[in-house]
Amino acid sequence: MLELKNISFEVHGDSATKEILKNVNITLEDGFVAVTGPNGGGKSTLAKVIAGILKPTSGKIILDGEDITDMSITDRARKGISFAFQQPVRFKGLTVKDLITMAKGEKLSISEVCSYLSEVGLCAKDYINREVNASLSGGELKRIEIAMIMARGTKLSLFDEPEAGIDLWSFNNLIRVFEAMRAKIKGSILIISHQERILNIADKIIVIANGEVTAQGVKEEVMPTLLASSEACSTLMDKLA
């Protein structure tokens, strides 16, 4: 179980300090949680704070009762946190097999690597020895990123907009991947997403806007508030016009 207690994150600009996250309190139980909300609202920052890539300005992060606020990225990864980036990283020289093997943390047979790739819809024999460089498309990289998280199989998996850059046909498969992962991985899955179909399969939805949790709960409770906030937005637009 992951608890975020009064998490704030500030950045200091030339003249002003901007609060990206403001006193965020979230408890993640086992299950599938979707985080949604407008662009620039602080969702990706939240995921980076959990993974240890960004240090919160204040607040505490508790994983299974242990305070991990000051823990490094590496130590958090070893404690069972995985993070699929919104923009996957390219590596000259490292192959798909190298990355999946590093993710798993132990030597893998070719068929084991293949099975992870097949699960994300990549024909393994075409990819296993490919370098994870600029020759791969954005969609291919995103799928390899997801395969790495599946290979890790940790108790907490974070995905930052996994659907971005994936074509429609693959998107259907992606939903299936997450449904299968939900059944298979015992633990928490947190997905940042704008896609209604992903929100639909979530046990819980958290809405983050302007650095704050504006709503959280089951789909039936949260969906109406999402629509309400978009109405507020159109009211504002009307005024401006």
Place this chain on the structure above:
Amino acid sequence: MDELQKSMLEKIADIHEVPEGAYNIRSNGGLAGRNTTANIDIVTKEDKPGIDIIIKPNTKNESLHIPVILSQSGLKDMVYNDFYIGDNADVTIVAGCGIHNSGVEVSEHDGIHTFFVGKNAKVKYIEKHYGEGDGTGENILNPTTIIHIDEGGYMEMETTQIKGVDSTIRDTKADLKDGASLVIKEKIMTHGSQTAETNFVVDLDGVDSSANVISRSVAKGHSKQIFNSNVRGNNKCYGHTECDAILMDDGHVNAIPSLEANDLDASLIHEAAIGKIAGEQLIKLMTLGLTEQEAEEQIVNGFMK
């Protein structure tokens, strides 16, 4: 051959025992073993140190190993090796030099390798340079490679220097006739206060000749590298050079690419990138549970693979 020499051979030529096929092993300036085959002859030069290697036309799937090892501190070794590769031959040549210097004096090996690649012949040339030893004496390796490729010939050269060479100047010159092609893959890693200079000059003289020169390097510590490449398109041809370098610590890399088009139909491209390891690459591998140092090693090993 003693254990030390055997371990050096393994590092530079992946040889465990006596290699298969033709070979010539040079150790501390003398001959330590030779084998010729029906198609590959090795003849000691009479006017200067070195050997002539004569590969008969149409020789297929044969290999030749010509490693050099220096384990005696203070030895300066200089050889001239000429390779005559017959028309239509298809062979693999593995060269390489290892220095084990446990003394205080400079050990140096300078090799001048000249290749005459026959019409439609195909050569894969693999060269590794390696130095070790706990002495304070410097290890110096200056390989010169001169390549002449006849019509339709093909040569692929893989040259690697991973460790322990204090100073190196690597000169490679090539000229290509009609339809000939050349691929050079260079990998260099320097550390400490080592220096490495690479100079490539390729003349694309023939119609539809092509060259692809790819250099990947890592400069660690206070080491310095200079990469010079000059591809001259003197006919309808295609040339591509690429220099990719990773900087670490206080390493320096100077890449000076030059393309010279002397024909309207010459098509020449150069790409170069120098920089430290991207922070996001380290972070990605750390989210997989690697420490920063382990992540760095994996990135460098992958890059130099």
